[in-house]
Amino acid sequence: MSTLFEQIGGEKAMDAAVELFYRKVLADDRISHFFDDVDMERQAAKQKAFLTMVCGGPNKYTGMDMRKGHAPLVKRGLNDSHFNAVAEHLGGTLKELGVAAPLVQQVLQAAESMRADVLNK
Numbered sequence: 001m002s003t004l005f006e007q008i009g010g011e012k013a014m015d016a017a018v019e020l021f022y023r024k025v026l027a028d029d030r031i032s033h034f035f036d037d038v039d040m041e042r043q044a045a046k047q048k049a050f051l052t053m054v055c056g057g058p059n060k061y062t063g064m065d066m067r068k069g070h071a072p073l074v075k076r077g078l079n080d081s082h083f084n085a086v087a088e089h090l091g092g093t094l095k096e097l098g099v100a101a102p103l104v105q106q107v108l109q110a111a112e113s114m115r116a117d118v119l120n121k
Contacts, residue, residue, distance in 0.1 A: 014048050
């Protein structure tokens with residue numbers, strides 16, 4: 001059985017998804033301010049490595065754990081509504097790129113499993 005990473009199209013698909021995803025995120029007034037002081041090229045690379053890992057692809061993620069990495073954002077007000085907006089953009093991005101609905105659901109479930117850590121709950 002192939003991994004979710006392979007099923008959605010592997011590295012090429014992940015590159016396209018992360019690029020489109022961040023265009024959506026940065027255009028969204030609900031969440032774009034969290035990225036004001038962020039090196040977006042570096043952020044995109046980390047996001048790609050993280051999504052690849054959670055989708056069963058090669059694990060090249062070397063970033064901080066989710067709690068530590070998002071703690072400063074939680075101090076700035078990061079909450080469930082922001083997490084929901086990010087998940088909305090992730091799902092929308094995958095659908096826009098033609099990923100089958102059941103696979104989109106699997107990716108969103110993987111993201112949802114990180115909610116408590118991201119929000120430091």
